Amino acid sequence: xxxxxxxxxxxxxxxxxxxxxxxxxxxxxxxxxxxxxxxxxxxxxxxxxxxxxxxxxxxxxxxxxxxxxxxxxxxxxxxxxxxxxxxxxxxxxxxxxxxxxxxxxxxxxxxxxxxxxxxxxxxxxxxxxxxxxxxxxxxxxxxxxxxxxxxxxxxxxxxxxxxxxxxxxxxxxxxxxxxxxxxxxxxxxxxxxxxxxxxxxxxxxxxxxxxxxxxxxxxxxxxxxxxxxxxxxxxxxxxxxxxxxxxxxxxxxxxxxxxxxxxxxxxxxxxxxxxxxxxxxxxxxxxxxxxxxxxxxxxxxxxxxxxxxxxxxxxxxxxxxxxxxxxxxxxxxxxxxxxxxxxxxxxxxxxxxxxxxxxxxxxxxxxxxxxxx
Numbered sequence: 001x002x003x004x005x006x007x008x009x010x011x012x013x014x015x016x017x018x019x020x021x022x023x024x025x026x027x028x029x030x031x032x033x034x035x036x037x038x039x040x041x042x043x044x045x046x047x048x049x050x051x052x053x054x055x056x057x058x059x060x061x062x063x064x065x066x067x068x069x070x071x072x073x074x075x076x077x078x079x080x081x082x083x084x085x086x087x088x089x090x091x092x093x094x095x096x097x098x099x100x101x102x103x104x105x106x107x108x109x110x111x112x113x114x115x116x117x118x119x120x121x122x123x124x125x126x127x128x129x130x131x132x133x134x135x136x137x138x139x140x141x142x143x144x145x146x147x148x149x150x151x152x153x154x155x156x157x158x159x160x161x162x163x164x165x166x167x168x169x170x171x172x173x174x175x176x177x178x179x180x181x182x183x184x185x186x187x188x189x190x191x192x193x194x195x196x197x198x199x200x201x202x203x204x205x206x207x208x209x210x211x212x213x214x215x216x217x218x219x220x221x222x223x224x225x226x227x228x229x230x231x232x233x234x235x236x237x238x239x240x241x242x243x244x245x246x247x248x249x250x251x252x253x254x255x256x257x258x259x260x261x262x263x264x265x266x267x268x269x270x271x272x273x274x275x276x277x278x279x280x281x282x283x284x285x286x287x288x289x290x291x292x293x294x295x296x297x298x299x300x301x302x303x304x305x306x307x308x309x310x311x312x313x314x315x316x317x318x319x320x321x322x323x324x325x326x327x328x329x330x331x332x333x334x335x336x337x338x339x340x341x342x343x344x345x346x347x348x349x350x351x352x353x354x355x356x357x358x359x360x361x362x363x364x365x366x367x368x369x370x371x372x373x
Contacts, residue, residue, distance in 0.1 A: 001032055005041025007070055014064050017294060018308040027060050043070040063309050067296075082125040089132040093139045096148040100188055101135050107182055134175035137161075150183055155193045162197070170199040205363050209335045210327075215240065218325060218332075223278045230285035231301055231321045237279040239332035242266075243340065243353060246319070246329055250312040253298040257283070269354040337363040 001008075011031070015024035034057065035041055038049045043065045050057040065071035086105055093101050108128045115122035141161050147153055158176060162169050177194045184192045210218070218240065222233040238244035248266035256265045262280045263272040275283065286300050295307035303313050318329060340349055341363040349360045 001035055003041075005035065007041070007043070007064075007068065010068055011064050014068070015060065019060070027057060030054055030057055031061070047071065067310055078125070082129070085129055086132060089129065089136050093136050094143040097139045097143060097150060100150050100183060101132065101139065101179075103186070104135065104179055104182055105132055130171070131175040131178060134172050135179050137172075138176065150180075151189045153189075153193055155196050158193055158197060162199075173197060173199045205334065205338065207334055208331055209338060210240075210331065215335065218327075219278070221325070222282065226285075228324065229321065230282060230289045231317075232324060234279070234282035234286050234301075235318055235321050235329060236325070236327075236332060237282050239329045240336055241276060241279055242273060243333045243336040244329075245333060246315050249301060249318050249329070250299070250315060252300045254300065255298070257300070266354075269352065271352055273352070334363070 012024075012028055015027055019027070031054075034046065034050060034054050037053070038046065040046060040049075043061075047058065047061050047065065050061055062071070090098060090102050090105060105128065108123060108131060112122040112125075112128070138158075138161050141164070142153060142157055145157075147157070162172055165172065173194065176197075177192075180189065180192045180194050183189045218236060221228070222236045225233075235244075235249055238249060244266055245268075248268060251267040252264065256267065258264070258272055261272065261274065262277075263274045264283070265272045283300065290297070290300065290302045293302055293304070293307045295302055297306055297310050299306070299310075299312050301313045301317070303317050306313050322329060322332075337353075340353075341360060346357060346360045349355060350357055353360075
């Protein structure tokens with residue numbers, strides 16, 4: 001190169017720290033050839049040329065430029081990804097039934113934007129996707145039976161669909177009611193077939209929980225067995241003892257930890273939570289594991305995939321970490337929340353756990369509604 005760009009030395013050092021030497025050497029050589037061919041070292045321009053001329057460089061260049069502040073993250077990335085997921089769901093609907101579903105998706109997005117402008121609680125993008133999942137599944141169920149229009153669907157047709165998944169009847173019915181109410185207002189159908197349908201919902205929490213004996217067994221495994229992965233021990237203890245969610249565990253960074261007080265402030269919570277000695281030890285083991293990976297990712301739970309950038313671990317990694325004990329983090333969290341809801345005042349829980357009052361009240365069920373594992 002006649003003149004190396006100012007970021008060149010940092011790029012080479014970044015590759016040396018985070019990539020295999022053979023791969024790093026190949027990326028350095030290919031990037032140098034691209035700079036010579038395009039006669040530019042501007043990160044944005046170089047990345048645009050890489051997309052068309054050297055696509056194998058896109059991942060490494062994007063990771064480096066964003067990590068070192070040479071490239072701003074794309075605006076509205078989460079919204080664009082959600083739009084792609086919605087499009088994928090709508091395109092799976094048979095063509096005759098697709099236009100109304102597409103219009104329904106636009107209606108839900110408009111509702112979300114209006115709620116945001118009015119200062120109300122808007123629907124989450126995930127909620128919109130769940131509603132579209134229901135409409136897609138209904139369309140795929142009824143189209144083979146000869147339905148080519150939403151106007152021809154009857155209450156009996158909807159009942160036959162709801163019987164396919166009895167455990168999700170209430171959730172499916174909520175989506176169907178919203179869709180057919182919209183279709184009725186837009187005059188796409190003459191009547192709302194969901195009006196006679198009901199779904200009895202049990203109040204309070206009625207999911208699986210762990211017996212005291214099982215909790216003791218897990219606690220002993222995570223505090224005495226140092227052969228297991230440190231992520232398993234910390235995730236298990238944080239969920240079982242401190243009701244940590246998957247999101248809180250994924251987003252936990254060094255800035256959220258106070259070593260002098262042995263406490264953490266899980267993202268979304270307003271107060272620092274003092275950790276017991278077992279959980280703190282497991283957290284320190286995660287720090288040692290991250291140090292061995294040689295990464296500058298600030299998140300405490302770092303994987304082989306996230307060691308080369310600054311992003312959090314995926315939700316799947318949090319769930320998979322507990323695969324050796326055959327449990328999901330939500331079961332451990334629910335077990336702890338039930339105990340806390342019985343022992344503490346609801347106002348204390350809303351402040352300490354960052355939950356709503358309704359969310360806390362959900363965990364005040366009758367004991368017979370829980371299923372011990």
